Amino acid sequence: MTDVKRLEKIKSGKPFTFADIIAIIVIILVAAGLIVYSLYRPQGKAVMVSHGGEAFYYPMDKDDLILVGGVEILIKDGTVKVKSSECSDKYCIHQGTISKVNEIIVCMPQDVIIKITGDDDIDVSTGQK
Amino acid sequence: MFSAKKMLGIFSVILSTILSLFLLCSCGGDNAYHTINETVFSSEMYIEVKYLGPSYKTAFAEMRDALTKIDKSINKNRPDSIIYKFNNSKAGDYTQLDETTLLLTNYAVELYDETDGAFDVSLSALGRLWGVDENSLNSGSTPTKFPNKAEIDVVLSYSGLESSADSDDTTDRKHFSIEQKDGKSHLYKKTDNFTLDFGGIAKGYAADELLKIAKKYDAKSVKIDLSGDLVLYGGNYKEGINTDYALGVDNPEEVGDQYICGIDIYKGSVTTSGDYRRFYTLSSVKACHIINGKTGMPYNVKEDGGYANDDLAVVSATVIGNKTYVADALSTAVCVLGAEAGAKLVKDLGYKAIIFTKDKRMFTVGDMTFREKQSMYLSYERIAL
Numbered sequence: 001m002t003d004v005k006r007l008e009k010i011k012s013g014k015p016f017t018f019a020d021i022i023a024i025i026v027i028i029l030v031a032a033g034l035i036v037y038s039l040y041r042p043q044g045k046a047v048m049v050s051h052g053g054e055a056f057y058y059p060m061d062k063d064d065l066i067l068v069g070g071v072e073i074l075i076k077d078g079t080v081k082v083k084s085s086e087c088s089d090k091y092c093i094h095q096g097t098i099s100k101v102n103e104i105i106v107c108m109p110q111d112v113i114i115k116i117t118g119d120d121d122i123d124v125s126t127g128q129k
Numbered sequence: 130m131f132s133a134k135k136m137l138g139i140f141s142v143i144l145s146t147i148l149s150l151f152l153l154c155s156c157g158g159d160n161a162y163h164t165i166n167e168t169v170f171s172s173e174m175y176i177e178v179k180y181l182g183p184s185y186k187t188a189f190a191e192m193r194d195a196l197t198k199i200d201k202s203i204n205k206n207r208p209d210s211i212i213y214k215f216n217n218s219k220a221g222d223y224t225q226l227d228e229t230t231l232l233l234t235n236y237a238v239e240l241y242d243e244t245d246g247a248f249d250v251s252l253s254a255l256g257r258l259w260g261v262d263e264n265s266l267n268s269g270s271t272p273t274k275f276p277n278k279a280e281i282d283v284v285l286s287y288s289g290l291e292s293s294a295d296s297d298d299t300t301d302r303k304h305f306s307i308e309q310k311d312g313k314s315h316l317y318k319k320t321d322n323f324t325l326d327f328g329g330i331a332k333g334y335a336a337d338e339l340l341k342i343a344k345k346y347d348a349k350s351v352k353i354d355l356s357g358d359l360v361l362y363g364g365n366y367k368e369g370i371n372t373d374y375a376l377g378v379d380n381p382e383e384v385g386d387q388y389i390c391g392i393d394i395y396k397g398s399v400t401t402s403g404d405y406r407r408f409y410t411l412s413s414v415k416a417c418h419i420i421n422g423k424t425g426m427p428y429n430v431k432e433d434g435g436y437a438n439d440d441l442a443v444v445s446a447t448v449i450g451n452k453t454y455v456a457d458a459l460s461t462a463v464c465v466l467g468a469e470a471g472a473k474l475v476k477d478l479g480y481k482a483i484i485f486t487k488d489k490r491m492f493t494v495g496d497m498t499f500r501e502k503q504s505m506y507l508s509y510e511r512i513a514l
Contacts, residue, residue: 046502057501057502057504059387121375121502122375122376122377122388122503123365123367123374123375124352124354124359124374124375124376124377124399125377125378125388126357126359126376126377126378126379126399126400126401127378127379127381127401127406127445128357128379128381128401128402128403128404128405128406128407128445129356129357129401129406
């Protein structure tokens with residue numbers, strides 16, 4: 001379709017072709033799917049806290065208060081947030097509460113990364129049967 | 130209805146949508162595992178197979194046949210099985226063996242001798258006496274008293290795989306022997322009430338047979354879980370990359386979805402025994418399902434005037450190695466022998482082990498890399514062999 005023809009179409013009050021409409025519907029569906037996925041993303045089981053190249057893991061089903069690199073991290077009722085920090089911008093505190101897999105809080109000034117992880121990354125398990 | 134051009138436009142939009150959807154879930158092709166997930170052995174066990182490679186349908190069909198054949202030979206609850214016939218025979222009777230039962234009888238005798246009697250497939254009657262056999266534990270009702278010494282001694286008199294006092298032949302045991310009759314192998318019963326239960330090694334043997342089938346069909350990667358007996362082969366294909374499996378060991382102290390430790394493993398057979406899933410508690414003594422053939426008591430129980438739990442007892446023994454049936458027997462034997470002697474035996478036989486005790490010791494045999502994430506094992510005193 002040439003530009004002139006498209007311009008005429010737009011002027012005539014019918015700006016979309018049938019193919020355009022299908023494309024729009026598909027894009028909306030995919031976007032809706034992604035939103036639904038993010039809403040129903042599984043709740044995390046552990047929280048990874050990394051500082052100075054080292055990573056520590058804490059279970060999320062136990063309430064805890066952790067102090068790492070001048071950042072106070074509160075685990076409560078299966079959610080995680082930064083309670084206090086020695087950094088100047090306090091951006092990590094403003095990032096609020098996280099609880100779902102792959103959600104993340106970063107405190108750049110204190111070199112602290114807090115990330116929610118799934119079921120411990122274990123592929124296979126062994127136990128008494 | 131539409132012009133050819135329009136049709137072409139619609140067609141290309143649909144095509145590109147389908148293509149992009151395929152790209153989004155590019156979960157397929159050569160790197161997809163095929164799976165079996167069902168109950169086997171007359172529905173008494175479950176199996177999960179993850180198979181990556183060609184001819185999976187043929188391989189799966191052959192695996193199912195192999196399991197049915199083993200079940201028919203050794204399932205003690207199946208009236209048409211060879212073991213059922215033997216268990217219900219009298220002293221002086223001959224029971225004809227097939228290939229599977231002959232092989233497993235020989236394995237059982239070998240493992241009994243190698244573990245100094247700690248692995249014994251003839252203790253079903255003692256299990257029933259203590260109420261720790263499968264049926265009693267599943268019934269949900271707890272016994273009201275433990276058996277006394279006299280009752281135990283009676284059952285001990287017709288239990289045990291010990292060899293015959295007056296013979297050097299390893300197939301000549303105190304309560305039975307393997308005899309040739311009409312050119313065929315037979316089990317000859319010497320003592321009334323003596324029974325065999327291959328449950329312990331049959332599962333491992335079956336898992337080994339399934340792996341053989343997978344290898345025959347050139348499987349690239351296989352994971353077999355036969356009611357807890359785990360066989361890993363060919364590494365783990367994750368998003369197209371061949372890598373180690375992260376193996377989690379269940380936490381014996383807090384049974385649930387927590388792991389006490391995690392290690393990386395590329396291949397091998399893994400089995401775990403312990404006292405934390407099949408047991409009952411009576412007047413604060415915990416009686417578990419594994420019997421010590423020497424004492425006639427659950428291995429975690431000791432006699433001390435009355436009965437008490439052994440504070441040094443193994444709570445979880447994981448054994449890793451080449452043969453599943455050996456790993457299976459060893460994990461049981463470690464519980465009975467105790468952590469230290471058990472760990473030494475595992476080392477002598479070239480297997481690996483991770484053993485936890487009630488008094489918070491942890492024995493490890495062989496090299497292994499522990500994962501950082503599963504760190505509960507750090508609260509145990511580590512003894513590496």
